[in-house]
Amino acid sequence: MPDLFDQSPQKPAEPAHRPLADRLRPRHLSEVIGQEKVLAPEGPLGAMLASGSLSNLILWGPPGVGKTTIARLLAEGTDLAFVQISAIFTGVPDLRKVFEAARLRREQGRGTLLFVDEIHRFNKAQQDGFLPHMEDGTITLVGATTENPSFELNAALLSRAQVIVLERLTLADLERLAQRAEQELGRALPLTADAREALLDMADGDGRALLNLIEQVTAWKLRAPLDREALAARLMRRAAKYDKSGEEHYNLISALHKSVRGSDPDAALYWFTRMLEGGEDPRFLARRLVRMAVEDIGLADPQAQAVCLQGWETYERLGSPEGELALAQAVIYLALAPKSNAGYMAYNAARAEARRTGSEPPPLHIRNAPTRLMKDLGYGRDYAYDHDAEDGFSGQDYFPEGMKRPVFYLPPERGFERELKKRVDYFAKLRARRQGG
Structure with missing residues (x-):
């Protein structure tokens, strides 16, 4: 037990370990990696700093791209007090205190950059609470x-705010960050070139995640550089960014749909499996495949819808x-099927005319x-009665009386609709002959 009355000099405490991500936090905006488009002199943030006037901003981007760092450096560049809060841990009483402190600071001649x-x-009411303080200049949000x-x-x-889009870091950006980490650590990463590339892939565009991975690797006591397989055995790849109810959900299903429409089976399979790996419900994908069959293929290949339904039933x-x-095979079939939206367009045109x-009532004769x-x-x-007519076709007008006959369905010369177009043209000529007669 230590002597509470011992007055002898104490050994200075060891400084607490600082994570690599904190040690490498940029001190100037010029040191920020990967966001040159918005930070360049002609970019939106660069132009604001050059003018010395900062507007309210929303920084939108994936994790680990420098949102917090950029906000702090913007405050320093415009001589604003930097106050950081998190919507996860901050309630209404906390916000009141923040706004009151910013008001007092403003009365003393200094503005406040509030980073949220x-x-x-925050819910709608909490978001509305920022508005008066943004409008009177108490805070720059x-x-x-x-x-x-x-x-x-x-x-x-x-x-009241300008949205600034920050992009995920590219492999080149992550390589620059890895080199900066090696300079800070004073040694190269103990990885082969192939394993180094795998490490950058594992970070998935997240700079903070990469630095955390590098810290893990450098903590290992290694006698020789690790290859890709050895690295994979020691580290788990980050889960791909995917929110089944958020924007990524809509982005990826849009990518799948457009790849099918563009007749690219490889790209379609890639986005299909990306969604599965992200935890998407296969039943949602099955429903969307049926929609693609009726919207983008239609009667150009009537079998496409059946393939999707059979794939769904098999699942x-x-x-x-x-x-x-089975669903993956339906994806391939749809991507390679002839494409036509003639039925889809005809349906929409008919609804608009209706x-x-x-x-308007049907004509009396029908x-x-x-x-x-x-x-x-x-x-x-x-x-x-058409069955009594020559060729089983009377050619009567079935639209409302006085209504000019519209044309909704215009089949293209593709797939099975090539045959349907022949039938449409045949009946159009026969109708003109019968009605003319």
Whole structure:
């Protein structure tokens, strides 16, 4: 037990370990890696700093791209007090204290840059609470979010702030960061060239994640550089960024749909498996595949819809992961099928015409006449029974009386619709002949 009355000099405490990410935090905006588009002199943030005037900002980007660092350096560059809060841990009473401190600071002649991390986690009322303090200049708000601001932030807040999009770090950016880490550590990473590339891939565009991985690697006592396989055995790859209810969900399903529409089976399979790896419900993907079949292929290949439904049924019978192969095969079939949106366009055009013409009744000759009164009024009179006509086609007009005959379905010369186009043209000529006669 130590002597509480011992007055002898004490050995200075060892400084606490500082994580590599903290030690490498940029001290100037010129040191920030990967965001040259917004920080360059002609970029939005560069132009603001050059003018000495900073507006309210929303920094939108994936994790580990420098949102917090940029906000802090913007405060230093404009001589604003830097105050950082997190929407996860801050309640309304805390916000009141922050606003009051900023008001007192303003009365003393200094502004406040309030950095709000994860700002999208504040509810609507909390977001509205920032507005008066932004408008009277008490604070300059810099919010950070990984979610699409147009989905997660109030329109009133967005109208008072400029959205700055920060991009995920490229492999070249991550390599520069790794070299900077090696300079700080005073030694090279104990990895082969192939393993080094694998390490950068593991970071998945996140600079903070890369520095944490580098710290793990340099802590190992290694006698020889690790190759890719040995590195993979020691480190787990980061989970791919995917939110089943957020923007990434819509981005990836859009990529899958457009790859199918663009007849690229390899790209379609890539996005399909990306979504599966991210934890997407295969049933959602099955529904979307059926939609692609009816929207982008349609009657150019009537079998496409059946392939999707059979793939879906196979998945329901087999479950994961075996059943997902049936869905993958449907993806390949759709990508390679002839494409046509003629049915989709015809449907939309017909709906638009139905809305425009309102309550126009069918012509009398094709109305049903179950009562004598209806027969006396002319219901069903002069109806031509097509099976009794030559070629099984009467050529009568089935649109409302006085309505100019529209054309909705225009099949292209692709796939099975090439045959349907022949039929459309055949009946159009026959109709013109019969009606003319």
